[in-house]
Amino acid sequence: MSENPNxxxxxxxxxxSKRGLDHKHVGSLHAPDARLAIENARDVYxxxxxxxxxxxxPANAISASQPDDAExxxxxxDDKTYRHPTFYSIPEGAKYI
Amino acid sequence: xxxxxPVKVFKRKAKPxxxxxxxxxxxxxxxxxxxQEKVDAELKIEPKDWMPEKYRKTLVRQISQHAHSEVVGMLxxxxxxxxxxxxxxxxxxxxxxxDEAGHGLYLYSAAExxxxxxxxxxxxxxxxxxxxSSIFNYPTLTWADIGAVGWLVDGAAIMxxxxxxxxxxxxxxxxxxxxxxxxxxxxxxxxxxxxxxxKGTPEQLExxxxxxxxxxxxxxxxxxxxxxESPNSAASMKWKIKRQSxxxxxxxxxxxxxxxxxxxxxxxxDPDLKWNEEAKKYAWGxxxxxxxxxxxxGNGPCNKERLVARNKAHDxxxxxxxxxxxxxxxxxxxKAA
Ligand SMILES: [Fe+2]
Ligand SMILES: [Fe+2]
Ligand SMILES: [Fe+2]
Numbered sequence: 001m002s003e004n005p006n007x008x009x010x011x012x013x014x015x016x017s018k019r020g021l022d023h024k025h026v027g028s029l030h031a032p033d034a035r036l037a038i039e040n041a042r043d044v045y046x047x048x049x050x051x052x053x054x055x056x057x058p059a060n061a062i063s064a065s066q067p068d069d070a071e072x073x074x075x076x077x078d079d080k081t082y083r084h085p086t087f088y089s090i091p092e093g094a095k096y097i
Numbered sequence: 098x099x100x101x102x103p104v105k106v107f108k109r110k111a112k113p114x115x116x117x118x119x120x121x122x123x124x125x126x127x128x129x130x131x132x133q134e135k136v137d138a139e140l141k142i143e144p145k146d147w148m149p150e151k152y153r154k155t156l157v158r159q160i161s162q163h164a165h166s167e168v169v170g171m172l173x174x175x176x177x178x179x180x181x182x183x184x185x186x187x188x189x190x191x192x193x194x195x196d197e198a199g200h201g202l203y204l205y206s207a208a209e210x211x212x213x214x215x216x217x218x219x220x221x222x223x224x225x226x227x228x229x230s231s232i233f234n235y236p237t238l239t240w241a242d243i244g245a246v247g248w249l250v251d252g253a254a255i256m257x258x259x260x261x262x263x264x265x266x267x268x269x270x271x272x273x274x275x276x277x278x279x280x281x282x283x284x285x286x287x288x289x290x291x292x293x294x295x296k297g298t299p300e301q302l303e304x305x306x307x308x309x310x311x312x313x314x315x316x317x318x319x320x321x322x323x324x325x326e327s328p329n330s331a332a333s334m335k336w337k338i339k340r341q342s343x344x345x346x347x348x349x350x351x352x353x354x355x356x357x358x359x360x361x362x363x364x365x366x367d368p369d370l371k372w373n374e375e376a377k378k379y380a381w382g383x384x385x386x387x388x389x390x391x392x393x394x395g396n397g398p399c400n401k402e403r404l405v406a407r408n409k410a411h412d413x414x415x416x417x418x419x420x421x422x423x424x425x426x427x428x429x430x431x432k433a434a
Contacts (some may be wrong), residue, residue, distance in 0.1 A: 009106060016143075019140050019141045019143065019267065020140070020141030020270065020271075022271060053143065053145075055319040067110060080188070080190060080192060082185070082189045082286070083143050083192050083196075083279075083282060084282060085282045085285050086283040086284065087282065088286055088288075088289045089289065090288065090289065090292075091292050091360050091361055092360075093360045093377070094288070094356070094357050094360040094361070095353065095356055095357070096353040096357075097252075097284060097285060097288055097353075097354075097357055
């Protein structure tokens with residue numbers, strides 16, 4: 001967070017659009033504290049009934065993978081086709097499997 | 098199903114003595130009615146919503162037992178990773194066991210949204226206080242058992258898990274959706290193993306049949322006691338934690354699996370199994386519930402071995418956890434300096 005007390009911290013906003021669904025990242029905003037971040041998020045991101053629940057997380061609390069690491073990180077899954085059900089041959093006639 | 102309305106449940110409790118008590122009870126009753134309305138309207142319950150204490154307790158027990166089952170379930174299959182008959186089968190089995198570890202994690206996290214701590218939940222497993230699915234207290238004696246486990250044990254688990262994708266508690270339902278997606282290869286790889294073995298040498302066919310013979314009845318027990326004998330079922334159905342009864346799910350599983358066995362030329366070890374054309378379902382024999390209760394009580398063939406293995410893994414992993422914490426502390430100190 002900034003040294004300047006007038007610089008409000010950044011919050012990442014997650015909205016659950018409907019009961020039962022995941023909270024999805026929708027964007028961010030600045031606010032002095034969590035309570036105001038939630039109120040502002042309500043005003044900014046849910047004006048058209050987009051929301052049922054809001055989470056705000058201090059942006060500096062989020063750690064992310066590096067775009068440059070993407071290959072090293074995600075490529076190992078490429079040759080593991082056996083993690084998918086279509087990899088297996090099922091004898092003809094077998095149902096519900 | 099005979100479900101008591103919440104009002105009646107209240108009347109059975111001790112009479113409130115003070116006015117404050119009385120107000121509190123009225124309030125709870127109202128909250129409980131509103132909660133039930135939400136459930137009836139198919140609205141998911143989320144962690145911050147008010148919920149009856151018994152609903153919370155039931156979920157904590159069920160979700161943590163489910164998590165423990167995923168974790169302990171790695172042991173019987175892990176037994177064959179080093180002895181898988183080919184590199185291909187080994188890679189598949191590794192991927193499956195890896196998935197199960199992930200499933201345990203999703204479920205432990207869902208349990209934590211109900212106010213439990215991870216430490217306590219894990220401790221309850223390690224001390225033997227918590228239960229997990231009894232099926233994992235049976236040994237995997239031959240390679241065919243890996244086929245039978247995938248086909249039957251994951252098959253039975255999937256029946257239950259597909260139902261739980263619609264359970265009333267949001268975080269549990271969402272974990273289940275993810276799990277079901279990943280499960281989809283588990284059953285198929287097991288069935289493929291059985292199918293390959295049954296087309297193999299007479300010995301291989303015999304091995305597949307023997308595995309089916311040993312895993313069939315314990316798999317049917319996985320659905321739990323009969324509805325009439327299942328004391329928690331009514332409340333779980335009312336709260337839509339469960340959406341189908343144990344017996345219903347078991348019957349669907351039997352009807353599907355018998356057909357699959359026929360296709361690969363294996364015989365279900367039940368002399369009473371008979372297609373009922375009128376009811377369009379199989380009539381079948383009786384489950385030995387004495388065996389089930391015995392295994393639940395801790396006397397199955399592998400109960401002790403499983404707990405010892407879990408505790409050993411936990412103890413031997415201590416230095417990794419300690420090292421990770423020490424490294425994090427060192428990094429934090431460097432950053433502060
Ligand atoms: Fe499982
Ligand atoms: Fe699983
Ligand atoms: Fe599985």
